[in-house]
Amino acid sequence: MTKGLKYLFTGILALISLVSQAQREGAGNYDYERELFFGINKNTNGGLIGGLSIKAGFQIEEDKYQFFGLDLANVKNPKEVRYNTVLGNSYIFGKSNYLYSIRPYYGREIVFFKKAPQQGVQISALAAVGPSIGLIAPYYVEYAVNRLETVREQYNPEVHQSRFNILGPGRIFEGLSQSELAIGANAKAALFFEFGTFKSSAIGLELGYQLEGFNKEIELMPTTENRQIFQSAYFTLYYGYRK
Numbered sequence: 001m002t003k004g005l006k007y008l009f010t011g012i013l014a015l016i017s018l019v020s021q022a023q024r025e026g027a028g029n030y031d032y033e034r035e036l037f038f039g040i041n042k043n044t045n046g047g048l049i050g051g052l053s054i055k056a057g058f059q060i061e062e063d064k065y066q067f068f069g070l071d072l073a074n075v076k077n078p079k080e081v082r083y084n085t086v087l088g089n090s091y092i093f094g095k096s097n098y099l100y101s102i103r104p105y106y107g108r109e110i111v112f113f114k115k116a117p118q119q120g121v122q123i124s125a126l127a128a129v130g131p132s133i134g135l136i137a138p139y140y141v142e143y144a145v146n147r148l149e150t151v152r153e154q155y156n157p158e159v160h161q162s163r164f165n166i167l168g169p170g171r172i173f174e175g176l177s178q179s180e181l182a183i184g185a186n187a188k189a190a191l192f193f194e195f196g197t198f199k200s201s202a203i204g205l206e207l208g209y210q211l212e213g214f215n216k217e218i219e220l221m222p223t224t225e226n227r228q229i230f231q232s233a234y235f236t237l238y239y240g241y242r243k
Contacts, residue, residue, distance in 0.1 A: 031062070033059045037204060038052075038054055038240060039055070039236040042236075046232075047074065055069035056068050064110055072101075072103075079224045080220075097138055097220050098135075101135075101212065102133040104131060107127055110126075111124040126189070126208075129185070132185055133181065136181070137178070139175075141168070152174065184215060186212040186213075187212075188210045189208055190209070202238075206235060210231065210233075214229075
């Protein structure tokens with residue numbers, strides 16, 4: 001079991017304890033038919049911010065909902081290390097490509113415990129599947145050829161052998177027009193904890209496990225092991241509206 005999954009399960013147990021305490025305070029009428037959430041994601045394959053999410057849900061039965069969503073994520077190799085140059089720039093040595101994943105999905109959610117309109121914590125379980133569109137964009141670095149000449153080009157381990165000659169990353173979105181596509185699929189399972197004091201709005205925390213695979217190996221760092229299938233533990237902080 002990875003450290004990320006251990007932290008995830010520890011967090012789930014702690015939140016379930018909070019939920020049990022909240023339910024003992026009593027629940028009330030908290031029915032809703034539609035919801036719309038916006039979220040920021042953190043996962044074990046991403047950076048400080050792993051991605052952005054949007055999710056729309058619709059009631060099927062009293063405690064069952066269906067939802068449609070879209071995740072935009074920046075997928076990283078776990079061996080990526082960021083360095084600072086003498087100019088104060090920050091870059092990743094050994095990285096040759098970005099992987100931006102676009103994940104539309106459809107899922108179902110079952111509510112285990114409902115909260116009162118103005119107190120407590122609501123807990124539910126959800127699962128979702130969908131296609132993945134991987135955008136493989138070259139990672140550019142600014143490289144000092146000599147004391148007077150610099151070039152910006154995609155990182156190549158055969159050319160850029162010394163990190164001390166790298167002055168920083170390329171410009172933002174540079175090389176995006178040269179991107180390649182990878183097609184795949186994604187699936188996730190999670191627990192959703194909803195907090196809030198108003199019936200019409202909610203703050204939620206989704207803790208889960210994500211599995212994603214593509215039709216080819218994605219070369220993020222040519223000198224390390226690269227993958228075709230990615231798995232990660234994640235949490236997404238949501239804010240949304242309900243009716």
